[in-house]
Amino acid sequence: MWRDGFIAADWGTTNRRAYLLDASGKCVDEFEDGKGILSVPSGGFEEAVGDIRARLGDKPLLLAGMIGSNRGWVEAPYVPCPAGIEELARGLAWPGKREAIVPGVSLNRDGRADVMRGEEVQLVGAIAAELIDPTALVCHPGTHNKWALVRHRQIETFRTVMTGELFNLLKEHSILSDLLRGKVEVGETFCRGVRDGLDSAEVTAELFTVRARVLLGKAESSDAASYTSGLLIGTDVRIGLSEPLAAQVVVMGRPELTSLYAAAIREAKREAIELDGERCFLAGIGKLAEMI
Structure with missing residues (x-):
C-alpha cells in the first residue's frame, strides 16, 4: 500500500504542509496552508484529513508534528531519548488503517525535561540521508529552537x-x-x-x-x-x-x-x-x- 506512493504532512499548531510522494519517493505535488491543529474544531480531524486527500489524491497518509499531540487528532506518545528512526517507526500511532502519526521525542533525565514534535523527522532524515556527521550538534531554528546532540545515528539529547x-x-x-x-x-x-x-x-x-x-x-x-x-x-x-x-x-x-x-x-x-x-x-x- 505505502510502496505505491503516499501523502506526508508536517502538521503544526498554526500551519500544515502536505506532500504527495510517488512510488520512487519523489515529491510530485504539495501545498501549504494555515489550517494548523488549532483551526480544526472538535471532532473535525477526519474532515481535515479528507481535505488533504481531496487536494493530493486518495493515498495513505503519514503525519508528523502537533497532529500527534494531546490537542491533535490522535495522541502519539513521546519516544524517549536516545531515539532514532527505528524507535520512531515502532512508536507510530494509527488513527485508521491508512493513516499513521509519527511520535515526538522526549527527554526526562538528570533533572531536565524537554519535548519535540516535528523536528525529529528532519533530524532522523538528515541522519538517514547521511547529510550530517554521525556525531553532530544540530540547531533547528523556529518558534521553539532546538539544539540536538546526535550520537550513534540517534538523537542523544536536546534542549529547547x-x-x-x-x-x-x-x-x-x-x-x-x-x-x-x-x-x-x-x-x-x-x-x-x-x-x-x-x-x-x-x-x-x-x-x-x-x-x-x-x-x-x-x-x-x-x-x-x-x-x-x-x-x-x-x-x-x-x-x-x-x-x-x-x-x-x-x-x-x-x-x-x-x-x-x-x-x-x-x-x-x-x-x-x-x-x-x-x-x-x-x-x-x-x-x-x-x-x-
Missing part, C-alpha cells in the same frame, strides 16, 4: 530555547513593539546584538536598552529589530554551544532562519553547515514509510 516565541511576544505585546516592525537582516547591527548576547547573561536588562538608546539618540529606530533579534539569537547560541562540543555544527530549517543562526554561530567562532529543513523532512518521512 524559546527564542522565536520571545521575539514574537516582544514584537506584539511589549514596550518595544513599535520598534520591532522592521526587517531583520544579517549585518553589523545584527552581529553587534549577537556579540552582546554571547557575552552577557543579562539579556532582560539588555532588552530595555534597545528602547533607551533610541530615545537618547544613541541608535536608529530602524536598527532595533535586527539588534534585538541578534541579542536573542546570540543568547540562544551561547546556550546551545554550551552542550558537549561536536565535530560538526549543523543549522537545519527554513533558509531565512538558518542564515541568521549560521551568522550568529560564526560570531561565536564556529562554522555551521546549513541544511534545508524540507529536504531533511522528506528524507525522514520517506525512510519511515519504507519501514511500515
Whole structure:
C-alpha cells in the first residue's frame, strides 16, 4: 500500500504542509496552508484529513508534528531519548488503517525535561540521508529552537530555547513593539546584538536598552529589530554551544532562519553547515514509510 506512493504532512499548531510522494519517493505535488491543529474544531480531524486527500489524491497518509499531540487528532506518545528512526517507526500511532502519526521525542533525565514534535523527522532524515556527521550538534531554528546532540545515528539529547516565541511576544505585546516592525537582516547591527548576547547573561536588562538608546539618540529606530533579534539569537547560541562540543555544527530549517543562526554561530567562532529543513523532512518521512 505505502510502496505505491503516499501523502506526508508536517502538521503544526498554526500551519500544515502536505506532500504527495510517488512510488520512487519523489515529491510530485504539495501545498501549504494555515489550517494548523488549532483551526480544526472538535471532532473535525477526519474532515481535515479528507481535505488533504481531496487536494493530493486518495493515498495513505503519514503525519508528523502537533497532529500527534494531546490537542491533535490522535495522541502519539513521546519516544524517549536516545531515539532514532527505528524507535520512531515502532512508536507510530494509527488513527485508521491508512493513516499513521509519527511520535515526538522526549527527554526526562538528570533533572531536565524537554519535548519535540516535528523536528525529529528532519533530524532522523538528515541522519538517514547521511547529510550530517554521525556525531553532530544540530540547531533547528523556529518558534521553539532546538539544539540536538546526535550520537550513534540517534538523537542523544536536546534542549529547547524559546527564542522565536520571545521575539514574537516582544514584537506584539511589549514596550518595544513599535520598534520591532522592521526587517531583520544579517549585518553589523545584527552581529553587534549577537556579540552582546554571547557575552552577557543579562539579556532582560539588555532588552530595555534597545528602547533607551533610541530615545537618547544613541541608535536608529530602524536598527532595533535586527539588534534585538541578534541579542536573542546570540543568547540562544551561547546556550546551545554550551552542550558537549561536536565535530560538526549543523543549522537545519527554513533558509531565512538558518542564515541568521549560521551568522550568529560564526560570531561565536564556529562554522555551521546549513541544511534545508524540507529536504531533511522528506528524507525522514520517506525512510519511515519504507519501514511500515
